[in-house]
Amino acid sequence: MNGRTTRLGARLLGSALLLAGTLSATATMAGPRMLVDVNTLQVIEHEDAFQRWYPASLTKLMTAYTVFRAIKAGEITLDSPVTMSKHAAAEPPSKMYFKPGQKMTLDSALKIILVKSANDVSVAIAESISGSEPAFVDRMNAEAKRIGMSSSRFINPNGLPGKGQYTTARDLAVLAVTLKREFPQYASYFSLEGFTTGKKQYPNFNMLIGRFDGADGMKTGFI
Template sequence: MSRMLVRLSVVFATLVLAAAPLRAEPFPSILVDVNSGQVLEHQDAFKRWYPASLTKLMLMYVVFTELSDGELTLDSTVHVSQRAATQPPAKMYLNPGATMTLDSAMKIIMTKSANDIAMAIAESVGGSEGAFVEKMNATAARLGLADTHFINPNGLPGKGQYSTARDLAVLATDLRRQFPQYAFYFDIPGIDYGEWEIENTNLLMGRFPGIDGMKTGFICASGFNQVSSATRNGRTLVAVALGQPSLGARAKKTAELLQAGFGKHPQGGPTLSTLRPEGGHDEKVYNVYNQICTKKAHDQRMAARDDNGDVVVEAPYMHDQVKRPYIRVKLLTTGGVASARIASIPLPTPRPAHEAMPQTASAYAEAGDESEASQALANAVTGASVPIPRGRPQP
């Protein structure tokens, strides 16, 4: 049987004539030198934002801490509960009772950004979702992430789930500093999953000189988020961009920040620990649903693609992808409950509900991999034709 590839094709250009411009106004961003902590650029870095799947960076931090303390091993077993199996997409569509190693589970969530696997890790490591989220928030407090709070381990939206570009930069730089032995999890080009190959959702992977991580995220309320890291000549930079209008825009923004940063060697200036908000502290959590998940915004994203439907990234300093071998992952057990029975269970309402966001799975899906490809993936994994929630219209 032929293998199948889940990926987004990318085309690079210096000018796109066919597309009307998406939003021009600035959104939160920050660029940091990992070694010194120096802030090289920042824009609205203290504005509270929905992190979406960037939440999974904190999940990884908690797991890395317990691995380093000897509480876990990479061979520890992750169990998929019924609750985990019914998480909204993006997901792997596994049966309740399925198991895998912690190593495989982390590789999946850093590549596919699977919400079901993130929940399975949280429940398996913490004993329950709530106990694991308590660890996430305790870690956030210890790291000084004063404008960050989590209510779940996978980034699905709800009241009380927020962060800032500054706090995410602190988290990302500390991940790089404290856990260099696990840095490879953020640099996986894709996973080889049986008959499927699934490409990393970070479009800079293999296309931007020096890129070595880290994570993307999307919900309608957040827009297209991305944390990217790159290393050149022993110098590592981290760029955070939140609220971008498209897949290509978030890749372009983080690439622009990194490219500019490698040309800068400023003396002095603020660090992550000394940077302060301008104009006072704003506790509002910004929501861009009405700018991202409208028909007009969708049509603009589609118009910005080329004639083959490929994403166009206007970034002359990026290049055609350098292919690297995908990482093999597999299950220990596949579970004993028929996936078709699971699919009939209504998706749970996120806790707590957020009145500004529709309570449907389509508002949550990680951009770029929900539609016919995910339906086929669900069928390949379960061996059955399983009706699953339709993904958000392709951006």
């Protein structure tokens, strides 16, 4: 968080999780939520925090965490190439519509999935790091288990719905806090207001970033 009070920081984190968990078509029906003080880990407020729920595009936080762990292990760097495969290019929107064979740096790919929430690029990252999407998903689940996300299971790196894909507000809070504590050097990825490719600009899907004083991440997701 920025230099504001810890309690404000915790509320902003909780607000992001609440927005991402609101999957109902009616704005008055909120999904599971949890507000956590990032510094003390005090739970300020929660509702249905242990209820299994769709991770939606908050899955990309788990993808990013798995990438950061691979960088830390020396397997890849932010300059490593990410190649769009035919399989990745076939993913449904939200997507970048890159053609098979197109390449980008891992740095650019991370910005794209965290700002534009591109499903095709998420799969391309997975394949470029682990050789296949299933191998990367296995790694995601292993990392989730290691950090204590006891009620989460991922079947893809982008959050598209499918049988056996679930999480809880509590587990997402664990992931968000772990990202902030373990990889503070990558905090800027979650607070980007947008990015530009050529002449086209892509604003962040998280409407709090750049519009609400003190908001600095992390991710939204919708089904």
